[in-house]
Amino acid sequence: MLAEIKGLNEECGVFAIWGHEKAAEMTYYGLHALQHRGQEGAGIVTTDGEKLNLHKGVGLVNDVFSEDEFSRLKGHAAIGHVRYATQGGGGYENVQPLVFRSQKNSMALAHNGNLVNAHALKSQLEAQGSILSTTSDTEVIAHLIKRSGNVPIEEAISSALGMIKGAYAFSILTEDQLFIGLDPRGLRPLSIGRLGDAYVVASETCAFDLIGATYEREVRPGELIVIDNDGFRTSQFTSPLQRTLCSMEYVYFSRPDSDLNELNVHASRKTMGKQLANEAPIEADVVTGVPDSSISAAIGFSEATGIPYELGLIKNRYVGRTFIQPSQELREQGVKMKLSAVRGIVEGKRVVMVDDSIVRGTTSRRIVRLLKEAGATEVHVRIASPPIQNPCYYGIDTSTKGELIASSNSVDEIREIIGADSLAFLSTEGLEASIVADRDKQEHGVCQACFTGNYPTEIYPDTVIPAYKD
Numbered sequence: 001m002l003a004e005i006k007g008l009n010e011e012c013g014v015f016a017i018w019g020h021e022k023a024a025e026m027t028y029y030g031l032h033a034l035q036h037r038g039q040e041g042a043g044i045v046t047t048d049g050e051k052l053n054l055h056k057g058v059g060l061v062n063d064v065f066s067e068d069e070f071s072r073l074k075g076h077a078a079i080g081h082v083r084y085a086t087q088g089g090g091g092y093e094n095v096q097p098l099v100f101r102s103q104k105n106s107m108a109l110a111h112n113g114n115l116v117n118a119h120a121l122k123s124q125l126e127a128q129g130s131i132l133s134t135t136s137d138t139e140v141i142a143h144l145i146k147r148s149g150n151v152p153i154e155e156a157i158s159s160a161l162g163m164i165k166g167a168y169a170f171s172i173l174t175e176d177q178l179f180i181g182l183d184p185r186g187l188r189p190l191s192i193g194r195l196g197d198a199y200v201v202a203s204e205t206c207a208f209d210l211i212g213a214t215y216e217r218e219v220r221p222g223e224l225i226v227i228d229n230d231g232f233r234t235s236q237f238t239s240p241l242q243r244t245l246c247s248m249e250y251v252y253f254s255r256p257d258s259d260l261n262e263l264n265v266h267a268s269r270k271t272m273g274k275q276l277a278n279e280a281p282i283e284a285d286v287v288t289g290v291p292d293s294s295i296s297a298a299i300g301f302s303e304a305t306g307i308p309y310e311l312g313l314i315k316n317r318y319v320g321r322t323f324i325q326p327s328q329e330l331r332e333q334g335v336k337m338k339l340s341a342v343r344g345i346v347e348g349k350r351v352v353m354v355d356d357s358i359v360r361g362t363t364s365r366r367i368v369r370l371l372k373e374a375g376a377t378e379v380h381v382r383i384a385s386p387p388i389q390n391p392c393y394y395g396i397d398t399s400t401k402g403e404l405i406a407s408s409n410s411v412d413e414i415r416e417i418i419g420a421d422s423l424a425f426l427s428t429e430g431l432e433a434s435i436v437a438d439r440d441k442q443e444h445g446v447c448q449a450c451f452t453g454n455y456p457t458e459i460y461p462d463t464v465i466p467a468y469k470d
């Protein structure tokens, strides 16, 4: 579904490259491919071996960068970032990468995820005299690294990582080194590729395809990679734990042409649709998916049931984002402007409407109404993920518990609220079977905490759920 109206938002996307004469340009293209992961700000930092060069700004990648910037962004290595703004956390100063300059060595940081002990660490740092100038977790990581004093930076990063808890996939660029790291549970996706002799790193493999890079492997949970003129070195800053990669990456966030943990996202969504058809079959005339992220699951549902797949809903591609306003009423209008039901397809038909998830229920209710207004005789809603009942603490905006329709309503109550003739969700077992290639492999596990409430890390009493802009 459409992020702006659904209330589900990814926090960020990261990209990095080492050893390419057009490092800034490659990063720009990489960020384009990752634009769906954050539309509020973008930035690139390069190194020419002597100094770090930064350009960043609020807005889409295309708004932030013009040709002129690339003459300043010189260097053979770069890191880049696209970001989704949190409430009170928007604005230029929070756009990443963040650069910390000092006499000896400077560093730039970009990170995706959310630290569950950020609040405690901020209090500790402030008590020890640090002055934090942003509301971003990234700055906390930087201060923890900097306060290690004169130890080699690799050691300082390892020691900082030992203190932070939660979900993080990060890149750090100094004048002469690139560092890449992933949290001990591998909650956020991060892959390594090659572009000729250059190394590339991205939140999603679709960024590799766009620049012609080839996929090498996933960054391992708890891994710290160093790339410099001496080559590529890897170590574990902590023993890897059972991986718990975010299952919502498969359900909703990642692009269908990306591979996560060696499983293609489109293929996994088709399997979710097939599983859903097996778990909750229904007699109907057509299957339709809510564009864009639910189409793969709808195709899977259609293949499993033999009910023809049709384009019963169309996305209106050129609606300006500025129309989306936070009030409930305007949000509903937003759905109408963004989606249309195709009368010629659904009129007089029993329709199965496949969607990837239900957050507040507002969007589903509006789409059911759109289909009925266009003449559908019955609308059966099938959701290709389990009910979202718990907030996410790891960098995905799933809203607070009180806003989640499934946290306080049964499936039948939700069916009634959204006006569907029937409603069914995919089971947690069905989801796991669709996205875990090998359950016995430690690196193939997934997080389903927003469905089950079983969080893979400790959650502290003062853990802050990022309050996102609506």
Ligand code: SF4
Binding pocket: 187, 245, 246, 247, 248, 249, 391, 392, 393, 394, 395, 396, 398, 447, 448, 449, 450, 451
């Ligand atoms: S709680 Fe949900 S959204 Fe958050 S990391 Fe886990 S699966 Fe992803």
